[in-house]
Amino acid sequence: MPIPTSRTNETARVIISEELCNGCGLCVDVCKDFGLVIEDGKVKATGNRIFGCIACAHCIMICPHDAIKIDGRFTSADDLFELPKKNEAADYTSLLNLLKRRRAIREFKDTPVPQDMIDKIIAAAKTAPMGLPPSDVNVLILDTKEKGMAFAKDYCDHLKNLKWIVSKWSLTLMKPFMSKANNDMFRDFLKPLIDTYTASIDKGENVVTYDAPLTMYFYGSPYTDPADPIIAATYAMIAAESLGLGTCMIGGVHPFTQNGKSAAQFRAKQNIRFKSREGLIVIMGYPRVKYHHGINRTFASVDQP
Ligand SMILES: Cc1cc2nc3c(=O)[nH]c(=O)nc-3n(C[C@H](O)[C@H](O)[C@H](O)COP(=O)(O)O)c2cc1C
Known part of the structure; x- marks a missing residue:
């Protein structure tokens, strides 16, 4: 079959x-x-x-x-295309240096990202592995700061309809049916997140897409392996870095825009074709800030029995 x-x-x-x-x-x-x-x-x-x-x-x-x-x-x-020569490909050191120089950037210059750069980012992201060909990843591109702001505003309007889910009484009522980790996350992460998003947008501040001149939302379809949009978004992020752009992944939108009437209205208004198991936004633009150091990160565990 x-x-x-x-x-x-x-x-x-x-x-x-x-x-x-x-x-x-x-x-x-x-x-x-x-x-x-x-x-x-x-x-x-x-x-x-x-x-x-x-x-x-x-x-x-x-x-x-x-x-x-x-x-x-x-x-x-x-x-089919001819493979690039091996000596024209990034080696470990150049790739590692690119990765080490990456920082989550949320402070952007107003300079727009030119279309040829957007095309290059998409061309690189299309090389991402996918669970099952053909790729079932969709990409929504918002190519101006204003479009990003309109997206953030619509999203926050939608979130205001969801506030009851993270209200004290709702969390108390749901507690027996939720895992401890889920309850902790709702109370200590999602509630403050929703409050921050909605309060900021009311003050004209965009902490959803951070006034980035370019926003790319990678998402699936009901059939898509949840990892696929995440991998494609990661490739796009690395490609954007290689072009001198600053980037930041934004995971705070997708989970809240999947279920219910208000979410469906948001998706329809923003030309999002499907609800899906996973999705991730990458914001991109010329950075307004410059870091002088990197920092070593650690995994929760690395076992090699
Ligand atoms: C899956 C994922 C979702 C993220 N979601 C958000 C987000 O919604 N808002 C935000 O400001 N940063 C978000 N980030 C960025 C992280 O907060 C950022 O990577 C972290 O601050 C570490 O900084 P670094 O990337 O410079 O190492 C997300 C990162 C990942 C990987």
């Missing part, structure tokens, strides 16, 4: 050129749907597959003879 996404629920077609195939078997090795076999010295696509071809395209990318094409699930051989 094909794996459904919001974009397609078809299986891709695998087309093999008997003329070009020399039966080397590289494609068989990388196809983890286990549907390719070598018969009489040539590769064959069998009907004996787990999901059918999901268009991961590993077979066409590994084939040294251009003997395979796939068609469907928003992928075709026309999408």
